[in-house]
Amino acid sequence: MKKVVLVVAGNDCFVNMLEKIKKNTRFQFRVKRLLSLDDITWHKDTEYGPFITFFDMDHLKNESRVVIDYMKRHHKAKRFVILKDYFLNNEIRHFFKSGAFDCLQKPVGKESIYHLIHEAMNSVQDHSNSRQNQQLMKHYQSSVKVSLAYDLIFGNVKHAKKIWERSQLAGLSRVPNIAIVICIDDFYRLMKNKSKLWEQSVRNRVIEAIRKYFLHEKVREMLVIITGPEKIVVLLSIPVENNVQTYKQASIKYSQQIKKYINKMIGYTVTIGIGNYYEDARNLHLSYQEALHAQSYKFFTGNDAIIHIDDIEPYTNEINFLPNKEILIMANKLTVGDVEGVKAHVEVILQIVFSQTNMNPKSFRLVMLDLLSTLSRSAVSGGAKPSEVIAIQLEYAKELCLLEHVEQIRQWFYEVMNHLLEQLLTNHNEQVLKSVQKALQYINTHFTEDVTLEKVAQYVHLSPNYFSHIFKKTTGSSFIEYLTYLRIDKAKTMLMDLNYTIYQIAGAVGYHTPRYFTRVFKSLNGMTPSTYRNSMLVTKVTNKSKSS
Structure with a gap:
């Protein structure tokens, strides 16, 4: 134009x-x-x-x-x-x-105006070029800052002079000496179902808040870079102090203010890990590793925290802390659908597991994944559908990787147990009913034979103990009680027919000796089979006389 x-x-x-x-x-x-x-x-x-x-x-x-x-x-x-x-x-x-x-x-004169317009046009061009040069310089300086920051945290620069020269190109008057790692709390859960563009905008807003804070504090000696989807690193140059403790206090003070500033500006909480002070910038990668390690302790402290490397202990990779006996008992309870028994043992296990305070978070998650696998196998053994249990296992395994601290994992574990129990009981009740119905049909057909609990359990493809448990839970009677009532009930019918002797009736309902049959009969009815027969016959004759 x-x-x-x-x-x-x-x-x-x-x-x-x-x-x-x-x-x-x-x-x-x-x-x-x-x-x-x-x-x-x-x-x-x-x-x-x-x-x-x-x-x-x-x-x-x-x-x-x-x-x-x-x-x-x-x-x-x-x-x-x-x-x-x-x-x-x-x-x-x-x-x-x-x-x-x-x-x-x-x-x-025309010539004066001609030169004036040319001069004005040139000044417009000079102004435009100057603005472009400033933008280029700003972009160049920003690139220098980013490359310097990455080289420092990864230990790629070995010469102090080069670090100083690049720091000057980046607009710094002092070389960084402390690393701080800022982690956006619950980032993966907050970004669930969000686009990559949205994730980037969140990171940019956090970085903007950090820069505005330091601008407000008139601190120019810092570098800010992204090192992960939820992690932002700040390299600070804290002025020379008399002792190391002063550096720690200064870095904590900055971190507290940054945390408040971010929360106030964008509403997110952050957890900040702080490394040690290193006078030689060639060792700044050590401060970065320390800050990362300190920040990872949010696994035990929870979100919205500030953690200095000096305030924590090294992680232990010891993973033999699980109460295997309690887990085995809980797995067996889960297999038979004993809801109350499972819940009771869950509390015991959680108390032992979550008493750990310096377990490496990666090792902790591996142990929990192993526990999830054990519970899933128990649910399948108890009658839950394998395809549905596998889907549940995959869903919760993915979620476990996104959890940031032990309290979230504790809640996760409760949800896992409830989901598996729900799935187990839904299919377990149906499976149990079919097994018991099949067992009852077998017992009603073979009660005159030498029927044992082991034989019936084998017939329905269940272990004797488990079959005994579900049989009583479903029918309200134990296997022996049900078999005895069935046999005695059949015997009562046969006693009404005088053509059968007591000996014949005992054998017909599954008892090998009349004496044992008589003892069982009397224990249930308060009289011997002969007395029962006579009483029933007298009653029958009396009723006939009255009707005549």
Whole structure:
């Protein structure tokens, strides 16, 4: 788009001269004439506003004060030229102080205007180039900062002089000496179902909050980089102190303020790990590793914390802490669907497992995954559908990797148990009912034979102990009680027929000797089989007489 030359004048002579000059210059511009200052519309965008404005002060002689105020407001972005037949003492100086680009006494020659327009055009180009150079320099400095920060935390720079030279290029007056790792709490759960663009915007907002804090504190000696989806590293240059403890206190103070600032600005909590102070920047990668290690202790401390490396103990990789006996008992309870038994043993296991305070988080998660696998196998053994249990196991295994501290894992474990129990009981009840029904059919058919609990359990493909448990839970009677009631009930029917002797009846209902049959019968009915037969026959004869 062509640049605009604006003329505020009362006659056409100056405008006509500009039109002639336009034909002989390499610059493309158009001339616009106004009769009054009231007609000027200010444009902040220099692509659309006039790049040079001529004020004919003889035409605007009663508005000198207005012109001066106008130039003072807009002189940073525009070029103003004052035209006048005669300038009073110090008047030109006054116009220049107010922001004038030039002051020309009329009449003005064509050559003077030609050079003036070229000079104005060149100043526009110089201003644009200067702004571009500043942007390039800013971009270059930002790149230098990022590359320096990464080289420092990974120990890629071995010469102190190079570190100092690159620090100066990055705009630092001191070399960084402490690393701080800032972790956005619950990042993966917060970003669930969110786009990568959204994740990036969250990180950028956190970085912006960090930079604004340091800008507010007038701290320039710092570098900020991203080292993970939820991790941001700040390399600080804390001024030389008398002792190491002072460096620790200063870094903690900065971290506390950063944490508050981030929470206030964007509403997220962060956990911050702090490494030790290293005077030699070539060792800054050690401070970074320490800060990472300190930050990982949020696994035990929970979110929204500040952890200095000096305040923690080294992790232990010892994983033989699980109460295997209790886990085995719980697995067996889960297999038989004993909900209350499972819950009771869960509490015992959790108390032992979560009493660990310096287990390596990776090892801790591996142990919990192993426990999840054990519970899943027990659920399948108890009758849960394998396909559904596998789906549950995969879902919770993925979720475990995203959990950040032990309290979240404790809640996760409760959810796992409830989900597996629900799945187990849903399929377990149906499976149990089918097994018991099949067992009852077998018992009703073979009760006259030598029927044992082991034989029936084998018939329905269950262990004797488990079969005994579910049989009583389903029928309300133990296997022996049910078999005894069934046999005695059949015997009562046969006793009404005088064609059967007590000996024959005992053998017919599964008892090898009449004496044992009589003892069992009497224990259940309070009388011997013979007495029972006589009493039933007398009752039957009496009823017939009454009916006659």
